[in-house]
Amino acid sequence: MKFIPNSPVKNAMIHDLGLTTTDDLFSDIPAQLRIHSLQLPNGQSQQAVEAHLRDLATQNKPFCDLPSFLGGGIKPHYLPAAVNAITSRSEFYTAYTPYQPEASQGFLQAIFEYQSMIAELTGMDIANASLYDGATALGEAALMCSRYTKKTTFLIPANLSWEKKSVLKNYTIGAGLTIREIAYDPHAGICSRDALAKLLNDQVAGVYLENPNFFGIFEDHAADLATLIHAHQALFVVGVDPLSLGIVRSPGDYGADIVIGEGKALGNPMDYGGSTLGIFACRQEYLRQLPGRIIGMTKDQDGHPAFCMTMQTREQHIRREKATSNICTNQGLCMLAAAVYLAWLGGQGLTDLGIQNIKAGHSLKKAITSIPNYDAPFSGTHFNEFVIRCPNAAKTHTTLLKNGVHGGLQLQPWFPELKDCMLFGVTELHTPHQINRLLTGLKEAA
Amino acid sequence: MMMYRSARYHEPLLRDLSETQPPSATPITEVPKALQRTRPVMIPALEELQLMRHFLHLSQMNYGVETGMYPLGSCTMKYNPKLCEAISHWDGFTLTHPYQDPSTMQGTLQLMHTLEQMLCEITGMDAMTLQPAAGAQGEFTGLLLTRAYHAQRNDTYRTEVILPNTAHGTNPASASMAGYTVIEIPSTPEGTVDLSALEKTVSEHTACFMLTNPNTLGIFESEILEIARIVHAKGALLYYDGANLNAILGKARPGDMGFDIVHINLHKTFSTPHGGGGPGSGPVGVKKHLEPFLPVPRIIKKKTLYDLSYEYPHSIGKIKSWYGNTSALVKAYTYILLMGGDGLTEAAEVAVLNANYMKQKLVDSGFYDLPYRPLRKHEFVLSADRLLNTKGIRALDIAKRLLDFGLHPPTVYFPHIVKEALMIEPTESESRQTLDAYIAALITIAQEDASVSKSAPHETAVRRIDEVGAVKTPVLTWKALEKP
Numbered sequence: 001m002k003f004i005p006n007s008p009v010k011n012a013m014i015h016d017l018g019l020t021t022t023d024d025l026f027s028d029i030p031a032q033l034r035i036h037s038l039q040l041p042n043g044q045s046q047q048a049v050e051a052h053l054r055d056l057a058t059q060n061k062p063f064c065d066l067p068s069f070l071g072g073g074i075k076p077h078y079l080p081a082a083v084n085a086i087t088s089r090s091e092f093y094t095a096y097t098p099y100q101p102e103a104s105q106g107f108l109q110a111i112f113e114y115q116s117m118i119a120e121l122t123g124m125d126i127a128n129a130s131l132y133d134g135a136t137a138l139g140e141a142a143l144m145c146s147r148y149t150k151k152t153t154f155l156i157p158a159n160l161s162w163e164k165k166s167v168l169k170n171y172t173i174g175a176g177l178t179i180r181e182i183a184y185d186p187h188a189g190i191c192s193r194d195a196l197a198k199l200l201n202d203q204v205a206g207v208y209l210e211n212p213n214f215f216g217i218f219e220d221h222a223a224d225l226a227t228l229i230h231a232h233q234a235l236f237v238v239g240v241d242p243l244s245l246g247i248v249r250s251p252g253d254y255g256a257d258i259v260i261g262e263g264k265a266l267g268n269p270m271d272y273g274g275s276t277l278g279i280f281a282c283r284q285e286y287l288r289q290l291p292g293r294i295i296g297m298t299k300d301q302d303g304h305p306a307f308c309m310t311m312q313t314r315e316q317h318i319r320r321e322k323a324t325s326n327i328c329t330n331q332g333l334c335m336l337a338a339a340v341y342l343a344w345l346g347g348q349g350l351t352d353l354g355i356q357n358i359k360a361g362h363s364l365k366k367a368i369t370s371i372p373n374y375d376a377p378f379s380g381t382h383f384n385e386f387v388i389r390c391p392n393a394a395k396t397h398t399t400l401l402k403n404g405v406h407g408g409l410q411l412q413p414w415f416p417e418l419k420d421c422m423l424f425g426v427t428e429l430h431t432p433h434q435i436n437r438l439l440t441g442l443k444e445a446a
Numbered sequence: 447m448m449m450y451r452s453a454r455y456h457e458p459l460l461r462d463l464s465e466t467q468p469p470s471a472t473p474i475t476e477v478p479k480a481l482q483r484t485r486p487v488m489i490p491a492l493e494e495l496q497l498m499r500h501f502l503h504l505s506q507m508n509y510g511v512e513t514g515m516y517p518l519g520s521c522t523m524k525y526n527p528k529l530c531e532a533i534s535h536w537d538g539f540t541l542t543h544p545y546q547d548p549s550t551m552q553g554t555l556q557l558m559h560t561l562e563q564m565l566c567e568i569t570g571m572d573a574m575t576l577q578p579a580a581g582a583q584g585e586f587t588g589l590l591l592t593r594a595y596h597a598q599r600n601d602t603y604r605t606e607v608i609l610p611n612t613a614h615g616t617n618p619a620s621a622s623m624a625g626y627t628v629i630e631i632p633s634t635p636e637g638t639v640d641l642s643a644l645e646k647t648v649s650e651h652t653a654c655f656m657l658t659n660p661n662t663l664g665i666f667e668s669e670i671l672e673i674a675r676i677v678h679a680k681g682a683l684l685y686y687d688g689a690n691l692n693a694i695l696g697k698a699r700p701g702d703m704g705f706d707i708v709h710i711n712l713h714k715t716f717s718t719p720h721g722g723g724g725p726g727s728g729p730v731g732v733k734k735h736l737e738p739f740l741p742v743p744r745i746i747k748k749k750t751l752y753d754l755s756y757e758y759p760h761s762i763g764k765i766k767s768w769y770g771n772t773s774a775l776v777k778a779y780t781y782i783l784l785m786g787g788d789g790l791t792e793a794a795e796v797a798v799l800n801a802n803y804m805k806q807k808l809v810d811s812g813f814y815d816l817p818y819r820p821l822r823k824h825e826f827v828l829s830a831d832r833l834l835n836t837k838g839i840r841a842l843d844i845a846k847r848l849l850d851f852g853l854h855p856p857t858v859y860f861p862h863i864v865k866e867a868l869m870i871e872p873t874e875s876e877s878r879q880t881l882d883a884y885i886a887a888l889i890t891i892a893q894e895d896a897s898v899s900k901s902a903p904h905e906t907a908v909r910r911i912d913e914v915g916a917v918k919t920p921v922l923t924w925k926a927l928e929k930p
Contacts, residue, residue, distance in 0.1 A: 002789040003525050004796050005877035013803050013878065025798045026697050028666040028821050033698045039567050043786030046529050053780060057538025059553030066550055070543045073767070082494055084535070086501040093531075094510035095722040096521055099857075101913075102906040103452070103849050106508030107722040110501070113460045116924035120488050126922045129723070132579035135767040143623075166763035170590055174625025211481070220478035247474040248481050262767070272554055273544030273768025274775070275725065276579075287920065293723070297927070298916035300908040301901075304456065310916040316582070316619035317860075321628040326619035329580035329713065332723025340501060343460050346491030347468035351483075358476045381478050401547060409545050 068406035071385035071425030101308035108307035114339040122259035123252020124281035131278030134262030139171025145206030189378030216385030226255025246350035267341025291325030403441035450852025453506035464490030507907035519857035519869025522714035530777035555752035570701020571731030584709030584728030589624035637818030660823035674704025693823035696791025716778035727774035796874035813892035825871035847899035
C-alpha cells in the first residue's frame with residue numbers, strides 16, 4: 001500500500017493528457033539533472049515497518065522503565081486520556097492553518113479559548129495562538145521589546161538555560177541587539193538587584209526574568225524589579241512555568257508587560273523535547289507588534305458569533321519583509337492539547353496540581369539534603385526543581401543509572417561555578433517507590 | 447454532486463459551560479508571601495462528558511484531509527497514514543526526557559541519524575539538521591548559516607538577499623529577521639526567474655538567492671544550472687525552499703542543481719500532519735562547505751553507539767530548544783520506510799500527473815485561464831479573472847462556494863503575479879473520481895448564477911465572516927467580552 005489511489009490508472013490518465021510516458025511529465029527537468037532512482041530501500045509492509053519501529057522504541061528507556069528526576073524545564077506529568085482523545089480527532093490534526101474560517105470554526109474557537117485561558121493565567125490582556133517553544137518565544141519577545149521601544153539592549157539572567165541563551169542570540173543577531181547577562185546572587189540563587197540596577201540604562205529595551213528561574217527558585221522580589229525596570233522605560237518580560245500559576249501570582253499582577261513560557265507541560269508529553277508550545281501573552285497596547293497568529297471573535301453575515309484569524313497585516317503572508325515575525329506554521333496541535341488540558345483541570349484543578357508539585361519538590365529536597373554529603377547551594381524558595389551539590393556528580397549519575405533511576409541534570413558543563421551540581425525535578429507523577437529508589441542510589445553514591 | 451452539510455452548533459464558550467466558579471484562592475504557604483496567588487484562576491471546572499461534547503462539537507465544525515479533498519497550493523495536504531500517527535504515540539518515544547543519558551535513547555538517536563541520511567539522499571545534500579520546528583524556521587536557520595559562512599570568510603559586506611516575486615511570504619520575512627535587506631526580482635513572461643534581472647541584481651553584496659523549484663506557479667525552473675552559475679560567480683549562496691519538494695522526489699535533487707542550502711517541510715512532503723497549524727518540522731540540509739555551521743547538538747555515531755555532540759566550534763548554536771519536533775521525525779521516518787525509494791518516486795509522478803490532469807480539464811472547460819508555461823509539476827495556478835470580468839465572481843467567491851460541495855478551496859490570491867489566483871495542489875493521495883468531482887464543482891460554480899457563489903458558503907457551520915469587523919473591534923479573549 002503506497003497511499004496512491006491513481007497508480008492503477010496512471011497510464012490511462014497520461015494518455016488522456018496526450019502524453020505517452022511518465023517521463024513526458026518531467027521533460028522540463030534538464031536531462032543531466034534527472035536521476036533514475038533514490039538509493040533507499042524499497043517500500044515495506046506496514047507490519048514490517050511496525051516491527052522495526054518496535055525494535056527501535058525498545059532501545060529507548062522511557063519514564064515507565066527508567067524513572068527520571070531530571071529538571072531543566074521538562075518533566076513528566078500525568079496526561080489525561082481525554083486530551084489525546086480530542087487531539088486524535090482527524091478533523092483537528094489533519095487540518096491546515098485555518099485560512100478558510102467558515103470551514104475551521106472548531107479549531108478557531110479552540111484557539112480563542114486557549115488565548116483566553118492563557119491571558120487569564122498570565123494576567124495579560126491578549127495571547128497569541130502559539131510560537132514554537134519557550135526559547136523562541138524569548139527571542140520574539142526581545143525583538144518585540146526592541147521594535148516597541150526603538151532601543152537595542154536586552155537583559156537576561158545569567159542563570160538561564162544555555163538553550164535559551166543560544167536561541168536568543170540567533171533570534172536577535174539580525175536586528176543587532178546587544179544581550180547582557182545579569183549576575184545572580186550566589187547565596188539565594190535569584191537575580192541580583194544590584195547587578196540589574198548597574199546594567200539598566202536608557203538603551204535597555206527590555207529585561208527578562210524567569211519565575212521560577214532555571215534553578216527552580218522563585219524570584220520573590222519580582223514586583224520590586226518591575227518598578228526598577230519601568231523607571232528606565234524598559235519592558236518587563238517574565239517567563240513562567242504555567243503549572244505554577246495556580247498557586248503563584250500572575251506576572252501581570254506584579255508588573256509584567258510580556259509573559260512567555262514553555263507550555264508543553266500543559267497536556268503534551270515530554271517527547272524527547274518535541275511537542276513544545278511557545279506561550280506568548282502581552283498587554284493590549286503591544287497588539288500591533290505581536291508575533292504570530294491571533295484569533296478574534298466576530299460575526300458572520302447572519303449575525304451569528306464566529307471566529308477568524310485577525311490583525312493579519314502584522315504577518316508574513318501579507319507584510320512579507322515588514323512582518324513582525326516570519327512564523328507561519330506554529331504548534332497548533334500542542335496548543336489544542338493545552339486548551340483541553342486546562343479545561344480538564346479547571347482553575348481549582350490547576351491550583352491543586354500546583355500544591356502537589358511544590359510539596360513534592362520541597363519534600364524531595366529535604367530528603368536529599370538529609371543524606372550526608374548532599375547539600376543545597378541556594379537558599380531561595382523553589383517550586384518543583386532545585387539544585388543539589390553532590391559529592392561527585394559524574395559518579396552519582398552512573399550509580400543511579402545502575403540502580404535503574406535517572407538523576408538530575410548535571411550543570412557544571414554550562415555553569416562551571418556549579419561544580420558537581422545537579423538540577424533535580426519532581427512532579428505529581430513520581431511515586432514513593434521511585435523516590436525511594438532515587439534516595440537509595442544517592443546514598444550509595446555518597 | 448456530493449451532498450455536504452457541516453455540523454452547525456452554536457457552541458457556547460468553555461467559560462459558559464459551567465455554573466460553578468472556582469472558590470476564592472487560599473494562599474499556599476510554601477510559596478514566598480510576595481508571590482502567593484490571591485485570586486482564583488477563572489477557568490471553569492467541567493465533568494469529562496461536558497468537556498468531550500464541547501470539543502467534539504468543535505471538531506465537527508472543522509475540515510481536515512480526512513473530511514475531503516484539501517488542495518491548498520504549496521501546502522501538500524496528502525494523506526497522513528495511521529501507522530505513522532500510532533507509532534509516534536508509543537511510550538518508548540513519548541515518555542522520554544531530552545536530557546536523558548544518550549545511552550538510554552539509542553532507538554530515537556538511531557532513528558534521527560538514519561532520517562538525516564535518508565533526507566540527504568533524497569535532496570542530494572551532505573549533512574542535515576532536524577532541529578527547525580517548521581519551514582519558516584528552516585529558512586531562518588539557512589539564513590543564519592549563510593551569515594556564519596560569509597562572516598567566516600570575512601565577507602561582511604553581503605547584506606542583501608534576492609528572491610523572485612513569486613516567493614512564499616516567509617522567504618522575505620525570514621531574510622529580514624536574519625538582518626538582510628530583501629530585493630525582489632521580476633519573473634519572465636514564462637513565469638520563471640528572469641536571468642538578466644538576476645544577473646543585474648546579484649553582486650558582491652548578495653548573501654544568497656532564495657528559490658523554490660518548482661516555483662509557486664508549479665513551473666520547474668529549467669534554467670536552474672545557469673541560475674546557480676550566476677549566483678555562485680558572485681560568491682553568493684543558493685537557497686532551496688523545499689515547500690514544493692514533493693514534485694521531484696526521485697526525479698531530481700536540489701543538491702545536484704547547485705543549491706547550497708535546502709529546507710524540507712516534513713509536514714508537507716513527508717506526510718506528517720499539519721495539526722491545524724503545527725507542529726511541523728523543517729530540517730535543513732547543506733553542502734560540505736556549510737556543515738561546520740549547522741546547529742548543535744549533532745547526532746553522531748561512535749562505533750555502535752549514537753550520541754549527541756556539541757563539539758562544533760563554528761556552529762551557529764541552537765535555533766530551538768532540544769532537538770526538534772520529535773514526533774514529526776518519527777512519523778516522517780515511518781512514512782519513508784513505508785514508501786521506500788520506489789514509493790516516493792511514484793508519489794512524485796502521480797502528484798504531478800494529478801495536477802496536470804486537473805489543469806488540463808479545467809483549462810479545456812473554457813472558464814479558467816492558465817497564465818504562463820503549460821507543463822506544471824505538482825501544482826498549478828489558474829486565473830479566475832475572466833469570471834470576475836464576465837460575471838463578477840471573484841476567486842474568494844469560488845473558494846467559499848467550494849465549501850458547499852464539501853471541498854476545501856485552493857490557496858487563493860497567491861502568487862501575486864496571477865490575477866484572481868487559484869493555486870491548486872491535488873497531491874498523489876486523491877483518486878481520479880475525487881479529482882473529477884473537484885473539477886465538476888469548479889465548472890458548476892462558473893456556470894451557476896453568480897448570486898449563489900457571491901452569497902456562499904451556505905452549508906458550513908457559519909456563513910461568510912465579517913473579517914473587517916474583527917480587526918475594527920478586536921475581541922481576542924473571554925475577558926474582552928466582559929467589557930461594557
